[in-house]
Amino acid sequence: MKTKKKTIKKTKTNLKLIITAPHWFCMNQDENLCDQHSLIDSKLLYLSIKKLLKNKVIYIKPNKIHRSLTDANRGKKDDKLGIYHPLLKPFLNKIKKGLNRRPKLLLDIHSYSVNNNLPFYLLYIDLGKQKILCESFASKICYKCNINYNQKMIKTGTLDNEIIRLALEKKSIKLAIIIELSDMNNDYIRNLLIEAIRDVSIEFIRDIL
Numbered sequence: 001m002k003t004k005k006k007t008i009k010k011t012k013t014n015l016k017l018i019i020t021a022p023h024w025f026c027m028n029q030d031e032n033l034c035d036q037h038s039l040i041d042s043k044l045l046y047l048s049i050k051k052l053l054k055n056k057v058i059y060i061k062p063n064k065i066h067r068s069l070t071d072a073n074r075g076k077k078d079d080k081l082g083i084y085h086p087l088l089k090p091f092l093n094k095i096k097k098g099l100n101r102r103p104k105l106l107l108d109i110h111s112y113s114v115n116n117n118l119p120f121y122l123l124y125i126d127l128g129k130q131k132i133l134c135e136s137f138a139s140k141i142c143y144k145c146n147i148n149y150n151q152k153m154i155k156t157g158t159l160d161n162e163i164i165r166l167a168l169e170k171k172s173i174k175l176a177i178i179i180e181l182s183d184m185n186n187d188y189i190r191n192l193l194i195e196a197i198r199d200v201s202i203e204f205i206r207d208i209l
């Protein structure tokens, strides 16, 4: 008797990288509850990486839901729903689906308006090797941009950073960090940083294989 072969649906290709931009939506050009330049920064980074990684990188941002309504990068706290707000369900679902495709790296892109004299800094959650990997990520970005590494370029995030926290629950994820880029970066610096972040990400993914 012949054994019946089940048709197995081909699962989607494994991912290498997820890029998120939770605070991209701004009411106008002056407010800073949102991250003014995170949309352009994250889009440029995604497009640049997509040329190399093709369908192994995905870009996820929420709909036009302002941070004043609910914060797409926070968990539930008191009466605040953060990323668990019903309006953010599509965003959260895309992240969860993406994380099930075994990515290695998640870059959560933000921007900041405070002048700290740094073009960027990274935030990590102090679990496992995250700190050491984050430090090496930052110093490689500096090396490629020919700028001096400064210890202030890496900061300890908290478990409130829900996107990277969710990512780190997955075994496939080797590094999940927040990248904060200065809103004061000019186009030259922005492009230099984005190319550096792209190259460091590609090297990171390649080296852990």
Ligand SMILES: [Zn+2]
Residues within 6 Å of the ligand: 023, 034, 035, 109, 110, 111
């Ligand atoms: Zn932000």
